[in-house]
Amino acid sequence: MIEMGLVQMLQSGTGHSASLRMEVTLFFPLLLLICSHSTAQPQPESDNDLTPVGDNQTRQPANVSLATSTCPQDIHAVLREMSGLLGEQRVELRHLQQENDAQAAKLRELEKLQRELGKLSQQVKEQAGELTAIKAGTNVTEHQVEALRRDTEVKRVAFTAALASDRTTIGPFNTDTNLVFRQVITNIGNAYNPNTGSFTAPVKGVYHFELHIAAHGHPSYPSSAWLVRNGHVICIAYEHQPSYFGSSANGVTLLLEVGDVLFLRLQTNARVFDNEHNHSTFSGHLLFTM
Ligand SMILES: *[C@@H]1O[C@H](CO)[C@@H](O)[C@H](O)[C@H]1NC(C)=O
Ligand SMILES: *[C@@H]1O[C@H](CO)[C@@H](O)[C@H](O)[C@H]1NC(C)=O
Ligand SMILES: *[C@@H]1O[C@H](CO)[C@@H](O)[C@H](O)[C@H]1NC(C)=O
Numbered sequence: 077m078i079e080m081g082l083v084q085m086l087q088s089g090t091g092h093s094a095s096l097r098m099e100v101t102l103f104f105p106l107l108l109l110i111c112s113h114s115t116a117q118p119q120p121e122s123d124n125d126l127t128p129v130g131d132n133q134t135r136q137p138a139n140v141s142l143a144t145s146t147c148p149q150d151i152h153a154v155l156r157e158m159s160g161l162l163g164e165q166r167v168e169l170r171h172l173q174q175e176n177d178a179q180a181a182k183l184r185e186l187e188k189l190q191r192e193l194g195k196l197s198q199q200v201k202e203q204a205g206e207l208t209a210i211k212a213g214t215n216v217t218e219h220q221v222e223a224l225r226r227d228t229e230v231k232r233v234a235f236t237a238a239l240a241s242d243r244t245t246i247g248p249f250n251t252d253t254n255l256v257f258r259q260v261i262t263n264i265g266n267a268y269n270p271n272t273g274s275f276t277a278p279v280k281g282v283y284h285f286e287l288h289i290a291a292h293g294h295p296s297y298p299s300s301a302w303l304v305r306n307g308h309v310i311c312i313a314y315e316h317q318p319s320y321f322g323s324s325a326n327g328v329t330l331l332l333e334v335g336d337v338l339f340l341r342l343q344t345n346a347r348v349f350d351n352e353h354n355h356s357t358f359s360g361h362l363l364f365t366m
């Protein structure tokens with residue numbers, strides 16, 4: 077019981093004043109206990125006698141004086157033993173105090189490290205944010221470069237196609253008929269489709285178109301074709317003579333939207349001729365984008 081009490085006291089003790097008070101409060105109940113044993117007059121012991129924490133210290137002197145009056149002669153031997161014990165406790169307390177100081181220093185060191193860690197993690201967060209921003213910026217740059225590349229590509233648009241490669245007369249028909257210029261001479265940007273005869277604007281811009289329509293003369297049949305944009309007539313190339321050979325031409329500059337469709341349409345009752353010399357042609361060029 078005594079040793080357990082001591083250990084408890086040693087473990088709970090902090091600071092010099094606390095350890096001194098502890099020694100005093102320990103001393104009296106111990107002395108009382110020993111005296112009680114040595115007089116061979118067992119008294120009921122309560123735990124309170126060995127647990128000074130919260131004990132009312134004002135009563136101690138009364139109990140001590142009571143105990144002293146019943147102590148035997150060898151009280152000095154007991155006291156020596158006690159003071160030896162107390163000396164050991166002081167040493168142990170100092171040791172504990174040193175350990176306590178060392179741990180407090182370690183704790184301060186740890187707190188410092190924790191603060192530094194916090195700062196570092198904050199920095200890492202900030203840098204991650206910056207990295208994301210940089211990545212996004214790179215992405216934007218890549219997209220701009222790609223857009224510029226596409227832009228440059230679609231800026232190259234030019235075509236010329238002839239109606240036929242060998243002797244051919246188309247018409248007359250009793251209705252307007254779309255013409256397909258199948259002999260591609262130039263088709264930069266592939267905006268002209270030689271299977272349908274249609275040109276589709278790949279980019280908004282200003283374009284120039286030309287149509288050259290040739291045919292043998294005939295009393296009843298003129299030579300004529302419309303340039304048609306999105307189903308609406310823009311201009312015509314027309315010529316009518318009763319004999320020999322004739323050709324007509326027209327040209328126009330147009331502001332087109334992306335996807336605008338243009339083609340040539342043979343007029344009702346008209347004829348158009350071509351051979352390997354490319355008499356009848358349809359041309360278009362992008363002048364500049366808008
Ligand atoms: C200590 O004793 C005083 C006087 O006897 C009393 O007023 C007080 O309540 C006691 N305190 C405790 C914690 O027992
Ligand atoms: C100490 O003395 C008080 C009164 O003086 C008494 O009530 C108490 O029981 C005593 N304690 C012991 C352990 O003798
Ligand atoms: C880049 O941009 C594209 C399209 O805007 C998007 O799909 C992609 O997730 C972006 N990449 C990054 C790394 O932001």
Ligand SMILES: *[C@@H]1O[C@H](CO)[C@@H](O)[C@H](O)[C@H]1NC(C)=O
Binds near residue numbers: 238260261352353
């Ligand atoms: C007519 O165009 C074709 C391409 O479709 C070409 O091969 C040919 O040489 C051209 N004819 C003449 C006379 O220029």
